Amino acid sequence: MKTKITLNIDEVEKSSKIFHALASPARLKILQLIEDKPLNISKISTLMNIPMSSTALAINILEDAGLVITTSSPGLRGSQKLCALKTDSIYLQIKKNELPGENTNVIIEQIPIGNYFDFSVEPPCGIVTSDGFISAEDSVYGFYAPEHSFAQLLWLTRGFVEYRFPTYRLKNYPNMKSIEFSFELCSEAPGYCNDWKSDIAVYFNGTHIGFVHSLGDFGNRRGLLNPDWWDHNNTQYGLIHSILITATGTLIDDQPVSDFNLNSLNIGTENSINLRLAVDSTSHYKGGMNLFGEKFGDYSQNIRMKAIY
Incomplete structure (x- = not known):
């Protein structure tokens, strides 16, 4: 984005x-x-x-x-x-404190991809910072290492990563209009393959909402933000995908997928919104997942939550 x-x-x-x-x-x-x-x-x-x-x-x-x-x-x-x-x-901004986008109706939170709360992965998998691999390539050990907080790209063939967005700021605004989550993502193939479908399951607070449909593991050119050491034969970039939760239901990439709505999040009683991205038994195309941070791929962003009230 x-x-x-x-x-x-x-x-x-x-x-x-x-x-x-x-x-x-x-x-x-x-x-x-x-x-x-x-x-x-x-x-x-x-x-x-x-x-x-x-x-x-x-x-x-x-x-x-x-x-x-x-x-x-x-x-x-x-x-x-x-x-x-x-x-x-x-x-x-010409007049102080009247900057569009810094008004009182938007809350934006970003969580780095390495700051997952929970995970379960199966090799081939891996995790890297902007400086190099954490642990060995295609090894689960990097996901446990303290350096995982600095990750800029992670990939898995089976499993999940879960992120928890705090709700303490959201609790002050009971008349929420929508909450959108967005991230850069693609499939995970050996090397890369632009035609490699994967259905990434989306869960909120343990409830399965639907799927992000990834069309490929993209590598036909270098990612715009990738560091020089990253091999050109590897995955290079993803696409921005979005999940929008409204008062009436949920849309993934602008397509209605579920009746799960803002009330379903229980913001008033829960301390966090738990977002899980998974390749699991519910996925029809089990083509893995690459998740990009702000210093890899094409888009300088982490996992982003935008709440409008």
């Missing part, structure tokens, strides 16, 4: 860079081109009908302003720079 940029009018240098980057029709067009998917500089240059040098300069300005993120990807003639949109919204 793309990040939000928050500007204060007093942050002159930061604001100036962004305003300068947005002050060019050509640079605005580039942002439109990469809105839905990353493109390399050559492709952008062709679509814009401008020289490669001009495209590269425009990308550098956009990247310096924090609007795009670039990464090197193998190409037919050496490496190529892949460009992706880093943010989808910019808020400018």
Whole structure:
């Protein structure tokens, strides 16, 4: 999921860079081109009908302003720079304490993927930080190691990971409108396989809600955030999936799946909302799971809860 940029009018240098980057029709067009998917500089240059040098300069300005993120990807003639949109919204605060998105109707919590409360995994499986493997590759031992809190990618073929989101802030707002959970995820195949289906079971507080349907274990290009040491033959990136709980039921990736609703969470009496992601006996396609942190894959986010009241 793309990040939000928050500007204060007093942050002159930061604001100036962004305003300068947005002050060019050509640079605005580039942002439109990469809105839905990353493109390399050559492709952008062709679509814009401008020289490669001009495209590269425009990308550098956009990247310096924090609007795009670039990464090197193998190409037919050496490496190529892949460009992706880093943010989808910019808020400018002119008058103090009146910043959109920091009002009283949204609560956002993020839990790093390594901060699971419970788990059960079967090899092949593994867990890594942005610096390297925790324990041996395809071993369960890394999931027990203290370093698991710093994990940026974990994978399993069978089993689950469970996260607990505290409810103490939510209890103050009994008229909750919705709670959404989102994360970057894909299947888990040997190496990678773009056509490798997996049904990841979703549980809230022990109740099976439905499935996240993953279409593949994606590796046809490098993940935009992956560290240099990560082998290009491994899983590279996932897709953002969302689970939305409303007053009437639950939707997974915008599809209604269950009557499980906000009242079912028992926020008033429970201390946490327990989210479990599993590949288990209920899954039709048992194709494993990769779960990405904020420094792996394509999206700079952890497991995110957004509550609107």
